Structures are given as structure tokens and as C-alpha cells.
Amino acid sequence: MKKIALILLSAAILLSLCACGEKAPEASPAASEAPAEESTIVIEAPPAEDAAPLSQVLDSINENTEVGTAGSSLRAAQSAAMLMDWCAETSLDAGQVRAATVEWLSPMGNDAQTEFAQKLELVDTMCLELIHKDGTSLLESAGYTSSSYPWDEAAYEKYTAVLEAVGVEQG
DSSP: OHHHHHHHHHHHHHHHHHHHTOOOOOOOHHHHHSOOOOOOOOOOOOOHHHHHHHHHHHHHHHHHOOTTSTTHHHHHHHHHHHHHHHHHHOOOOHHHHHHHHHHHHTTSOHHHHHHHHHHHHHHHHHHHHHHHTTTHHHHHHHTOOOSSOSOOHHHHHHHHHHHHHHTOOOO
């Protein structure tokens, strides 16, 4: 009796698996080439390429700017111009720039964040010199050719968002 019950139970399981595992009919090549008629709503996010270059600019500032060393002013001027050029060219708004800066900064330890803030203070000093004076000669001395100099107010707002995210007060 147990053997019959076991055979019936096995047959029932086998039939249910066969019914559930039925393949869908394959589409013909002509059907796969036809465009879908379903409408889709596309919500555009800011381009991903805008966030990556900011991290590259911040990495460059962190690696190439040194406080209190010979030539630090010229390197800081290069970093300031590079950051301002990025701010002038990006399609991100100030809030998105702030968020991208925080995202870049967050994996760093407290000491590294403090050190970067000091470097950014030097960059800010040079940026103010570039903005408030004729920065062309300073850029030439630093060996930097800016693609967007003189920068507009929108670029300066994005630059300010970077400073705020790092915790640097503008000079």
C-alpha cells in the first residue's frame, strides 16, 4: 500500500513539475526585429560622467596641492583653475555638486578630511586671486590654460558648494 501511495505521489509531483516548466514559444527572428509598441517613460538623471570628473579633480587637488611647500601657490592656482573649469562645464547643479563632494569625502578618515580641507583653503585663496584680479597672468605663471576663464556666477556657486561640503569657509 505504501508503494502505491509513493508511486501516485511521485506521479503527481512529476505532472505538476511538467505543467509548470512548460516553455514559452520562441519568437521568430522577424518578431524580434519588430519595434515594441509599448510606450516607456524616461526620467533623465544627471549624466554619470559629471560626477566622475569631479572625483578626479578632487583627487588631483588632494595629490598635487601641498600646504607650505615651495611652489605650492602655483600648484594651488592650477588646482583652483581646474576646479573652476569643471564647475563651469558641468551640468550638475550646486546641490548635486555638494552631494558628489560629500560622497567623495565620506570614505576618508577624519585626519585625511582635515588635511584635504587645508589644501582646499589654499586652493580657495588662489581662486579668489584668479577671480578678483586679472587671473590671466597668474594662470600663465602656473602653466595652466583655462578653457572657461573668466568664470561665470553659476560656476562660482558650484565651486562654493564644494567648499561648503568640505567645511571650508570662503576667504
